[in-house]
Amino acid sequence: MLDQLYRQLVVDHSKNRRNHRKLEGEQIKQLHYKNPTCGDVMTLFLKLSEDKRIEDISFIGEGCSISMASASMMTELLKGVPLKEAAKLRQAMEAMVRNGEVSEEIDLGDAFALEGVHKLRARHNCALMAWQALDRAVGEETEYEYR
Ligand code: ZN
Secondary structure (H helix, E strand, C coil), X not given: CHHHHHHHHHHHHHHCCCCECCCCCCCEEEEEEEXXXXXXXXXXXXXXXXXXXXXXXXXXXXXXXXXXXXXXXXXXXXXXXXHHHHHHHHHHHHHHHHHCXXXXXXXXXXXXXXXXXXXXXXXXXXXXXXXXXXXXXXXXXXXXXXX
């Protein structure tokens, strides 16, 4: 049952991508990212507030359903979130996708539907592409650190 629900969520997010649009303006960070293992591509758009919060986030891209669903889920999850919090969410997402570890303290929202991807080694980068793009895009922000 849960498997089926998760599969539906992934299909829904890959077909009806949330925040699948460009952001424009002077303060917009923009980062193009490619997943070499599957050919998925995306551009991440990010607007940060003065107090290092993700004010707005969006993406455009093309790729497999896992990569597009994951990007869609990520943008939904991160809107309004401080960068520090985003770093924790990213760690939780890595642990889940790479090792199947699910934290009870951290709410990944719809992205929990990607838990099963940990069994599919070749798809790990698909599920993590958007998060890796985020990492690059905010890499220079001092507030964004692991732990
Ligand atoms: Zn892919």
